[in-house]
Amino acid sequence: AESIGVAMRQGIFQSRGLMRRSSTVLFLILAAGNLVWLSAISSSHVWAQESAKPMVHQYEYRVVQSYPHDRQAFTQGLVYEAGVLYEGTGLYGRSTLVKRDLKTGQALKTTHLARNHFGEGITIFGEKIIQLTWRNKVGFVYRKDTFTLLKEFTYPTEGWGLTHDGQRLIYSDGTATLRFLDPNTFAQTGRIEVRNEGRPVRGLNELEYIEGQVFANVWPTDEIVAIDPKTGQVVGCLDLSTLYPRPDNSEEVLNGIAWIPESKRLLVTGKLWPRVYEIELIDRRTGESQQ
Numbered sequence: 001a002e003s004i005g006v007a008m009r010q011g012i013f014q015s016r017g018l019m020r021r022s023s024t025v026l027f028l029i030l031a032a033g034n035l036v037w038l039s040a041i042s043s044s045h046v047w048a049q050e051s052a053k054p055m056v057h058q059y060e061y062r063v064v065q066s067y068p069h070d071r072q073a074f075t076q077g078l079v080y081e082a083g084v085l086y087e088g089t090g091l092y093g094r095s096t097l098v099k100r101d102l103k104t105g106q107a108l109k110t111t112h113l114a115r116n117h118f119g120e121g122i123t124i125f126g127e128k129i130i131q132l133t134w135r136n137k138v139g140f141v142y143r144k145d146t147f148t149l150l151k152e153f154t155y156p157t158e159g160w161g162l163t164h165d166g167q168r169l170i171y172s173d174g175t176a177t178l179r180f181l182d183p184n185t186f187a188q189t190g191r192i193e194v195r196n197e198g199r200p201v202r203g204l205n206e207l208e209y210i211e212g213q214v215f216a217n218v219w220p221t222d223e224i225v226a227i228d229p230k231t232g233q234v235v236g237c238l239d240l241s242t243l244y245p246r247p248d249n250s251e252e253v254l255n256g257i258a259w260i261p262e263s264k265r266l267l268v269t270g271k272l273w274p275r276v277y278e279i280e281l282i283d284r285r286t287g288e289s290q291q
Helices: 002-052
Strands: 057-068 075-081 084-089 096-101 107-112 119-125 128-133 138-143 149-154 162-164 169-172 177-181 188-193 204-210 213-218 223-227 234-239 254-260 265-270 275-283
Touching: 075 128, 075 204, 075 265, 084 119, 084 128, 096 119, 119 169, 119 204, 128 162, 169 204, 177 204, 204 254, 213 254, 223 254
Parallel strands: 057 234, 075 119, 075 254, 119 162, 162 204
Antiparallel strands: 057 275, 075 084, 084 096, 096 107, 119 128, 128 138, 138 149, 162 169, 169 177, 177 188, 204 213, 213 223, 223 234, 254 265, 265 275
């Protein structure tokens, strides 16, 4: 009887050991399954985040031709229309609004700002030209044909670049923010922060609205970024550092973007540059011209 009891106790202990080992194996299997599941979820989440990021096109350029530019012009705004360049220039006591022949660089019409105004970005809206100033927080509206001053308006920040999308004025203030104004009342109707892969793009300067995107000089660099105005996301970058080599810490920074709709090419220049360059954009990834 005693031997039977011993055998039964050994059997019970073995069964319990087997159950413990089985439980341990089952636990490890379940834990491994959970890890695989969590890894899959995490990977799909990361993939979803990455796939949601907008593609940022990297552009190269080809110089088609260049034109003379006034070496005394501290370019702050540039617009092309029908073979003519309209240029807003800066510096206290030297700020102007100028109409130029593109091919010769000759000034066809000029108006001077008051000495206490530092001129900034310009845009053509219908039959009017609108010009910002830097720190005065005052803008001017002119007749396009005569440069007659029609009115003044105010805005809440510094003024840097200016363009429009046909419905709203869009301006920059040197930060990463683009602001939208009603073109009739000049009341602010919205704003958006510009980001490149999640990082704010500060120093937004001269602007040009081109086929649904806002192109912006980034001060004080040689870079132009293309921005989706609906989201604020950068969707394209253009490095122009080899276009006009300049000394370090020079005031002669890239600033000035104008669009030629007939050829779908850009006109670019800089502060105190001797030339205006007509360039063709080329997508670095595909090698295709952006015409």
